[in-house]
Amino acid sequence: MSSEANTTEEHRRIRRLETGWRFHRGDIDDGADPELEDDDWEAVDVPHDWSIEGPFDPDNPGDQQQGFAPGGVGWYRRELPEDIDGEATVRFDGVYRNFDVYVDGEHVGHRPYGYSTVTYDLAEFGVEGGETLAVRVDNDEYPHSRWYTGSGIYRDVHLVETDPVAVTPFGTDVRTTAVTRHSADVQVLTEVENGESDTVECTLETEIVGPDGDVVATAETETTLEAGESDEFDQHLSIADPERWTLEDPSQYVARSVVSRESATGSPSQNDEGGETTLAIDDYVTPFGIRTFEWTAEAGFFLNGESVDLKGVNLHHDAGCLGAAVTEPALERRLETLQELGCNAIRTAHNPPQPELLELCDRMGFLVIDEVYDKWRHEGVDEWFDEWWREDLAAMIDRDRNHPSIVCWSVGNENYDQGDDQMIEDLAMLTEATAEMDPTRPVTYGNPPWGEGTEGVVENIRRVAEHVDVLCGNYQEHWYDDYREAGVDLPIVGSENRRFFRGSGDDPLAFVPRNPWYDVAERDDVCGQFLWPGIDYLGESREWPSKGWPTGLVDTTGAIKPVGRFHQAAWSEEPTVFAAAVDHERERPACRPEWSGPPLSAHWNFPDREDSQGFVNVYTFTNAESVDLYQNDELLGTQRADDFGLRPIEWYVPYEAGTLRAIAKDDDGDVVAEHELETAAEPSRIELEADRETIAADGRDLVYVRATVTDDDGVRVPRADHEVRFDVSGAGEIAGVDNGDLDSDESWVGDTRSAYRGTCIAVVRADRDGGTLEIEAAADGLAEDGVSVAVEDAS
Structure with a gap:
């Protein structure tokens, strides 16, 4: 395949400008000059995120919000193709942030917001082919975001050639x-x-x-x-x-x-x-797509006339060790994992996503709330919001309006001045413009739970409700009845919900162990929920060395956490059962406690309990009628899910090393699902597993390779922390390494990563020539392992 990845319609040509870029980290006065000598600049492919390369440091100005990642200024340059035929436009799907584009030294355009897709017509600059395209990116002013953004040309660039x-x-x-x-x-x-x-x-x-x-x-x-x-x-x-x-x-x-x-x-x-x-x-x-949908205040959401509960999650745009430069295979893998849990809806928190995500949601069957902004007026945004908001909003709607997956637009989230006159004026301005640009979908806004007590929160919500079509509430399940009593007659969605606790009284962050899912399951007038978050993300971290938010259903390696299995049991139509033990000895990541939950682990290694004849608290998550629990083939008991109401089935098990097996049965007593935990012996070897046997030779495709420290019988050793060395040869290279531990001070780039709870991964990117990838993993004192992956011509 050509390095410029042609997507040719019959009478227009679209080329992804992936290769041939040269990158300089830092500012220079003549970065746009076509005569500049840039042979010593770093050769990079786009998409590219320089922040993920580090160094992460507690003194970086992005501090906790950016996960202590670096920002700064960077320059990109490359030559346009020599064979341009017709009128040329260049499209940037996302550049973070505050960027300027030049052609042969002439300024083409500027954009402050880093998530908008921007198109520039190059015809007026006399482009014929071979000119120098230069981009200056300024991500040096903080604060401008509450989470990790990445830096650079982190989404695709396209050259489009057409007739005039x-x-x-x-x-x-x-x-x-x-x-x-x-x-x-x-x-x-x-x-x-x-x-x-x-x-x-x-x-x-x-x-x-x-x-x-x-x-x-x-x-x-x-x-x-x-x-x-x-x-x-x-x-x-x-x-x-x-x-x-x-x-x-x-x-x-x-x-x-x-x-x-x-x-x-x-x-x-x-x-x-x-x-x-x-x-x-x-x-x-x-x-x-051809579909109908309806949001109702009385009976919830309907797709093609059928009632559907939105079983949703919020997603940020980074993907662990890849940072913000995420290609389609990583996005698809994330969505496949969420679908395994029964998830059917995505909220793009809090910005327009890359277009590939929406294309995947169309193909895979997800509903989407597409969101344009986080807060409208705060430091780092307020100085350009008034000038650019309409263009950013139009960029999202014009680009995304034909996606059947999108069933609602969101104009923002959690403004600091919730309920103030300026905020309400901005909200009215944005929602009216959105309805004018696309009258086919409702408009919403992510309301924070802010106000003086219940009365203040309700009054703020009542004012907002006058300007939106769907009421989205963050952490407000305990006030739904108050909104109805105040006359709010709109469809309700939990736009952010915690995965375990819900609020109570005047406190949206109270530790009340009633899962917010039941506020959807038990109410016809609540359309659904979006958990915060679906997948762990970088940024919004706690104290150093924490790099991100660690309370998702899925970690940054793509592994489903035990707590995620509650939602699999609640959401999925497939029979399921999952056993998890409360492990108080487990290292717990730095997180905001209200979004936390019991320290659940999927292992059966508690030698201290065996020595003291102690008990282990166990949860079983199931959508079946009952669960039989066995330890070492001895039946410990049978419990029915209905007897636990809004809680998972809970057990207190006298610990013995060996196996703990949960067997789920239906009302007829037939076995519908099983899950087993095993006790691991001493660490003996590494087991390597690739998530795909074949990938495409396109310079973008990825294979995730998981290294697991096991005993002689292949059982994961849950507290193993060996440093694993990955060696890749053949048709690709390591794109990043990860272990899901957001408190680790190890680098996301390189070829080594310590095991965390017994595992770590290497993400390997294909080259463009094809052949075979040979991936090996080794650690001191352990038998090593290797896998092969075919890299096939993508043309």
Whole structure:
């Protein structure tokens, strides 16, 4: 495959500018000068995040919010391809942050917000090919975020080449206006621009292609475009027997918009009568889905007329040792893990995500609340918010509006001035603009639990409710009835919920062991919840050396924690049972205690209890009717889930080394699931496991390789902390190393990582040549292991 990863539609060319970049960490006066000698700059591929490379240090100005990561200023340079054909635009999917773009030293544009997708038209700069593209990134002013952001060109860069007459960037808006069992009416709004100096007569033909690849509807419209002007085509099509986009079967259609004219360079085509020849000069492909959804204040959320509880999580954009430079394989792996838990919804906390995440949610069947901002007015944001908010909002909506997974827009989260007049004015401004830009989806905002006592919180919520369509509340389950009594008649969503505790009285952070999930399960008027967080993330850490937030359902290596199994039992339709022991000797990461929970561990190693004939507290999480618990094949007892109501089944087990096995049964007494914990002996060897046998030779694909310290029988040794050395040869290189311990002071880059609770990982990135990856892991005193992974041509 070419290093510039072509994605070629028939009449336009889109190239990812991945390779050929040179990077300088630090500021220089002439970084945009095309004559600058930059041969000694570091060669990097994009996406690239320099912050994850460190050094992490307690004296870094980003402090706890950034996980003590470095920021600073950096420069990127590369030459544009020599073979540019037509009008060129460059699209940055995300640059963090405060960046400036130059072509051959000429300033092209500036953007302060680091999460917006930004497109620049290079035609006015006379770009023909070979020019120097330079980007200055300034992530040097703090504070500007409450979590780890990364630094640099951390998302993809695309070069798009078209005819001067073409569909504008993100210029299609596909709306399903009516759906029945037998037909779907679709409105396609398409903006076409004329970049020429003369008036142009052109035709737009739109084809709707079904999930099976057949054309199911067409429309054709002619118009006259004045020089330098654009126009919006409004076309209506009907699709017979539509396939709905559902969570179980997320079928998608494609709208293919073809622009033609009588005199241009392009591919000839004739009309049906065989008359005058026209030339197709541009085509633009828009995936979309046919579905209906409804948010109701009385009965919750409905997708295609069926009630659906949102079993959601909040996701930040980093991915552990990869930092913010996350390619699609890592995103897909994260979503697959969440789907295993029964998760069906994502809130993009608190910014527009990279487009690949939304594409995966469309394909895999997730519902999404797409969020544009965190706080609107605070230090590091307030100075540019008034100038840029509309452009940032439009960038999100224009880019994302055709994703069937998105069922709500969010304009912000947890403003410091909750309920104040300025905050309400800003909220009204943002929600009104959002509804104008996309009238097909409701608008919300993530309300913090702030105010003077219950009355103050409720009054703030009442004021906010006048300007949103869906009421999103962070840590407010215990006030839902108060909102209803105050006359708030909106659908309710728990936009942030803790995984174990919920609030009580006037305190949203009270330690009340009633899981917030039951506020969804027991109420028809609550649409769902979004746990904070779904996956551990960097930033918002505690004291050094803590680097992040450690209370997710999944750790940064992708391993599901025992506490995550409660939600698997509550959310998943698959029969499940999972046993976890309360381990008070376990190292506990630095975290805010209200988001914590019992120190659960998935092992059966408690030698101190055996010596003292002590008991171990055990939880079993299940969606079955009952659980039998065995120790060393001796039945300890049977307990029914219903007898524990809103709590998991709890046991007190007199400890013996060996096995602890939980067997889940249905009402008929049939076994539906089992889970076993085993006692490990002394550490003996490393077992290496790759999560994939084959990856693509595209410079982006990843394989996660987990090293586990085991005894002679292959049982994980839960307190093993050996330093593991990874050696990679062949068709790839190590992208990062991790062990899930956010309190570790080890580097995310390199080839060594200590085991944490017996495991660690290396994330290995494929090269572009293909072949075989050989990965080995070794540690002092342990037998080593190795795995092979095929790296195949991705073309």
